Amino acid sequence: MDFRQLERFLAVVDHGGFHRAAEALYVAQPSLSQSIKQLERELGDALFHRVGRGVVLTEAGRALVEPARAVVHTLRLAIESVEAVHGLRTGRLEITAMPSQAIAPLAGVISRFTAEYPGVRVVVRAGATADQVVEAVRTGRTELGLLAGVRLPQRPGVGLHPVARQRFVVVTSAGGPFPAGARVGPDDLSGLRVIAGQTGTGMRAVVDELIRSGVELTIAVETEHREAILPLVLARSGIAVLADSWRETAERAGAVVVDLDPPVHLEVAYVSHAGGLGPAARMFLRMATDQER
Template sequence: MDIRHLEYFLAIVDHGGFNRAASALYVSQPSLSQAVRALERDLGTDLFHRIGRRATLTEAGKALIDPAREAVRSLQTARSSVEAVHELREGRLDVACMPSQAVEPLTTLVCAFSRRHPGVTVAIRAAFTSREVIDMVRTGAVELGLLASAGPVSDKEVASCELGRQRFVLMVPPDSPLAGRAAVGCEELAGQRLIVGQRGTGMRAYVDALREQGIDFTVAVETEHRVALLPLVLGGVGAAVVTESWRDIARQAGVHVMDIEPETTLDIALVNRRGTVSPAAAAFVRIAARTNT
């Protein structure tokens, strides 16, 4: 079985069709189709239902996705191991990260890693929940994942490096009556207009828990795009409950940030699949462990 055929198969899955995959791979569609047919002959089964120009996965095709990712990732690990002889002068490291942790500690970790290994490209993939991060790491879509969770990460699916905790804080516009204070009680969020994240995120779970406690507020905006938080707060749309990873950048933008009492935190962790990882991933984990000490 040709590993290139598996890479082509995954490209079709990830890009949603033969045409897009061929464009992404810079190969002709006939060459891509021929490679997939060769893979199907090797496996003795069809991987796609071909209906006109459309192609949908067969049950066999769906079953191949995870093993194919593992095989491709294993080959990439082998290649990276060879590159380690050259002191990681080149290569690529795929990292999945939740939005708030992409502000910090990911920025600090990538800066430290890039200073030591400037030839290695760090590719950051977005994931909105800790479950998404773990699944991307577990299936081999990425090598490392940075996440926040309400409690330590279970060691059943992935290995983890604990990176401390982040508390929840409140961002308010500079003209807010709350501006200028160092802290605010969670009960004072009653009556506030809040900008919140989508369900399944830590920040959304926190504000939903406040509402269950009888603290009544108005959801002004619900957004998946964390980059919109600062402009929305600055625009006076409402206040936003976020983790303290936002503190420095928010203050630089002119937003006032205060602690929310009583203190509530999320656990931050860097996770990877159990077993051998690439030299780049191992170097990144070592840097994260040193940064946390």
């Protein structure tokens, strides 16, 4: 068993099949399949059930995932540390981020980081909820994560690095119920229809709490696609409660953005793998946390 076999095994797990994993690894699919077959022979057990073009982990495969991630993570740290002896000239950094925080603060930090280290490729992966971000980092799929929540999740296996607070705002269509610059309280929202995010997101937590407190909000649309919320608002399907990082984008699109009063905030934090970070991830996290001080 070697590093490459484990890396290829995890690629098949993460991409849900051999074809997509081969594309992600830039290898021929027969070569990838041969590596997995060799690994299965060495372990004496099948790792995947083949289902159509996809795969499902066997019990043995499920048992291998976390140990494989730990081994691959440790070896990557070692390789990256040696390569960084003469500076961060090359490399790859993967970050899982929630959509609103990918706008801010992540975009600004990436801009600074890539300007200073142009040879390092930054890959941003999507995590719809804080739990998805934590799980991506905890299992080693990415070294860093960026999440937000009304309360930050505390989980074993990861470190939290708070960097910001973002205020929630109400976004409406032009000519909607509120003038630009208004401050609206919970009672002002009664009787309105709202475009809500999925359960597990900060925006959904605020909407649910308003409803529990007696505000007569009607969820008109529930969507996992964050990019669909603003078009739905502009089409007058309802209002939305979004993080303040959306303000500039919403106003440029012609929406009206008003503040909630009393204010409700999102806590924003980076998440790091408890097993340590490679040089690129360490430098990125240092930039991210220094920027917010």
